[in-house]
Amino acid sequence: xxxxxxxxxxxxxxxxxxxxxxxxxxxxxxxxxxxxxxxxxxxxxxxxxxxxxxxxxxxxxxxxxxxxxxxxxxxxxxxxxxxxxxxxxxxxxxxxxxxxxxxxxxxxxxxxxxxxxxxxxxxxxxxx
Numbered sequence: 738x739x740x741x742x743x744x745x746x747x748x749x750x751x752x753x754x755x756x757x758x759x760x761x762x763x764x765x766x767x768x769x770x771x772x773x774x775x776x777x778x779x780x781x782x783x784x785x786x787x788x789x790x791x792x793x794x795x796x797x798x799x800x801x802x803x804x805x806x807x808x809x810x811x812x813x814x815x816x817x818x819x820x821x822x823x824x825x826x827x828x829x830x831x832x833x834x835x836x837x838x839x840x841x842x843x844x845x846x847x848x849x850x851x852x853x854x855x856x857x858x859x860x861x862x863x864x865x
Contacts, residue, residue, distance in 0.1 A: 765809025768801030
């Protein structure tokens with residue numbers, strides 16, 4: 738069962754959060770770094786406007802933390818250029834861990850919640 742955690746993102750600002758995921762027995766998942774190895778669990782995560790939407794608003798690209806992958810830590814990092822054009826909204830997101838494929842595929846919903854985007858108010862080309 739997924740934990741619930743709400744993301745509050747401000748347009749044009751960086752966003753960062755680190756999570757640790759553990760299995761039902763309390764042992765952490767070994768998370769693969771998709772750029773270094775693929776021996777552990779893989780991850781995916783997206784944000785959408787609404788549950789029924791077929792398209793995504795932004796790919797969250799969760800990744801295991803280098804050097805801490807066997808501890809189940811993963812990061813979500815969005816850079817300012819990725820958040821600057823996001824619409825002001827209250828959307829949703831989900832992150833899952835998976836391995837294998839086909840009938841033997843394992844999928845665990847790790848984290849879900851609201852994906853809130855707030856307006857950037859200090860840089861609008863205004864002269865004070």
